[in-house]
């Protein structure tokens with residue numbers, strides 16, 4: 001092997017000193033032995049020589065452009081998403097009354113009549129596309145068990161208030177109405193108790209007179225009470241399960257309790273599994289609820305094991321022929337008429353998964369956990385001219401969510417100490433009533449309500465007896481279930497004009513008369529923003545959303561909107577000092593009273609000011625910021 005010795009290496013690499021000396025000459029730019037270069041190197045004509053005797057200028061190397069965020073987002077996209085069906089949000093379809101013509105809705109005459117009774121004469125965009133898909137004309141595809149050609153799963157992304165609930169309630173009621181025996185055939189999972197009650201009301205309204213039994217499981221009642229409401233027979237172990245309800249609407253926690261601890265609670269007969277507010281529920285890892293539910297909808301390993309082991313067949317006990325067992329859970333192909341034939345046939349569960357959200361996740365890991373079967377995506381997107389199907393795909397990939405067209409959005413930037421004043425201003429000067437106000441916590445909710453009541457009282461004191469204070473109430477996790485229900489009912493009856501809440505009810509809640517939403521504290525992310533503002537401008541009605549942004553949050557909030565390609569939709573409202581002048585005295589009265597009250601409380605509790613100007617209570621120094629008695 002030719003190993004270059006020290007001398008030869010030296011000749012290959014000129015010493016630093018030599019490099020320096022030769023720096024002015026063109027040849028030294030080449031890292032080669034001069035001996036090997038027979039002639040002088042010629043410089044390409046494109047390289048400009050600025051000054052003979054100096055180094056030539058070479059063009060700077062250029063980097064290829066970075067792929068845009070949009071290009072990156074489109075990489076490795078799920079084919080189902082690429083094949084998504086985009087529906088213009090202005091699409092609607094009349095619901096014909098009477099006669100055989102269903103007008104393309106695929107709804108029975110009975111359902112159409114019921115819709116008219118409920119005041120629904122047209123289907124909204126999400127319903128126009130979902131109904132024909134979930135309710136095919138072919139009656140075999142509407143069967144309760146489709147073991148040999150199971151239905152495709154469905155993911156729906158549609159704006160808030162666009163009628164997603166009815167889009168799944170109608171087909172479920174229509175298909176389950178053909179059932180003879182009550183079994184648990186539809187399961188609807190929702191994130192909160194309030195939403196469960198709301199969806200139950202929709203089911204009951206639509207299914208009226210169809211004989212379907214609708215149940216709920218939320219933990220509102222004792223576990224044993226719920227068990228007795230859901231299960232007909234708990235005394236013996238029934239392989240096909242037992243159910244008193246056809247449709248169960250529940251929260252994930254209580255559902256898991258029943259799956260694990262309620263005898264004869266079975267999901268084997270499920271024809272529909274609905275996950276509403278899917279992105280929120282998929283983010284919940286509570287007891288790995290989704291994996292448990294999915295596994296309960298599939299036959300156990302024992303059954304599947306029997307299918308694969310041809311010689312190890314155990315003679316089926318008579319109970320296996322009982323029609324209570326769902327076909328996919330039966331180890332042998334059999335029917336009541338021809339009895340068992342011991343031939344293995346691939347059977348799948350008939351459970352069709354339906355996912356809904358206004359902010360559907362595209363997180364592949366979350367979607368993979370759902371084990372979707374040939375999923376079909378439906379995306380309801382804005383009817384604005386610049387929005388077409390391809391921009392719709394980008395929007396969903398970039399999580400740029402569609403907002404209701406009838407929504408007007410505003411933001412007000414203000415000093416944090418002035419925020420309550422700006423809120424009073426909105427209420428009094430812009431008639432922001434019939435309003436939901438969102439704060440960041442239960443504590444802020446209570447504080448804002450107290451402050452507002454104080455403000456109203458101060459104004460009432462300055463008027464004659466005819467002044468009618470605005471009724472404001474908190475709605476937060478601090479209230480008990482019964483109290484929350486009563487507050488919500490009073491708000492629905494418009495006995496309460498402003499409801500202040502934490503994000504507890506920012507999703508899904510549908511209260512028709514809400515004409516304003518105020519984000520008193522800025523939402524932490526765009527999803528929260530979308531759901532909060534979506535409590536108004538529902539079902540095509542007009543609504544206003546207002547966000548109070550503290551000066552130090554303005555940049556963050558604007559960036560959040562910009563990332564969602566939504567900044568230009570939010571109008572900035574500038575409030576002049578003179579607009580606030582009539583309200584200011586009442587606010588100042590509050591501030592001074594509150595300061596005194598707090599000081600009194602501190603003194604009563606043993607507050608002392610040390611020589612260093614710090615506060616001390618019961619022998620302990622309070623943090624320095626207490627010296628300004630935070631309000």
Ligand SMILES: Nc1ncnc2c1ncn2[C@@H]1O[C@H](COP(=O)(O)OP(=O)(O)OP(=O)(O)O)[C@@H](O)[C@H]1O
Nearest residue numbers: 120122123124160161162163164165358508510539
């Ligand atoms: N075809 C229709 N015609 C008239 N009103 C309808 C129709 N479909 C639904 N609605 C009404 O629209 C309102 C909003 O519907 P729904 O609560 O299902 O919205 P959503 O899309 O689920 O909203 P969110 O994403 O906020 O949960 C409800 O009051 C519902 O009764």
